[in-house]
């Protein structure tokens with residue numbers, strides 16, 4: 001199982017993204033292209049970053065009826081990305097449809113993972129706004145087991161649930177965890193957070209880090225610090 005730091009490239013344009021990534025010189029971090037960048041630049045930004053040698057997590061968080069998700073995944077399969085995601089709340093049938101869609105690709109398919117509960121959601125919002133009256137941990141575990149039943153490769157969850165997800169779904173079921181903050185960072189809109197070192201100790205496979213790197217005075221140093229904290233710890 002590879003462990004890696006994924007930088008969330010939440011930029012509005014290709015120009016800003018390339019300016020940011022040029023600071024890394026010959027180093028090619030694993031990057032996440034999310035809705036902001038994809039909706040502004042389209043599939044060309046995926047091709048460009050792929051050509052530059054980056055591994056890519058295409059984070060479009062698909063959540064629709066199974067037929068629409070399946071056909072969309074057929075399109076995404078041809079983009080040759082390394083990881084894509086859907087919302088587990090879309091149901092097992094929708095997640096199976098996503099898997100079928102990606103399977104049109106010959107050879108190695110991207111990892112297909114499901115968002116359980118967003119790391120910006122806390123227990124109060126879960127109960128009072130989403131009307132889900134169960135413990136966050138149990139809800140994430142329930143969605144993770146649905147994702148596993150649908151044949152997905154893993155989940156997006158917070159680091160707080162990663163260990164239990166591995167216990168319930170297996171050590172090789174991938175945990176991709178945003179909600180990462182240095183001890184000194186602002187929380188911003190994230191609620192269920194850990195530092196890179198803590199995330200490593202609870203066995204997260206990939207950490208997704210945006211603002212603590214992209215908004216840092218020295219993004220390359222912040223990235224290196226993340227990698228150092230995350231990879232020096234063993235499970």
Ligand SMILES: O=C(O)c1cc(=O)[nH]c(=O)n1[C@@H]1O[C@H](COP(=O)(O)O)[C@@H](O)[C@H]1O
Pocket residue numbers: 008010034059061085115117118119120156157178179180188190208209210211212
């Ligand atoms: O699927 C995601 O990537 C995701 C799921 C989740 O539960 N929480 C979450 O923050 N993310 C993404 O991870 C990134 C986190 O960014 P920062 O909060 O700036 O570190 C953002 O691009 C979010 O869209």
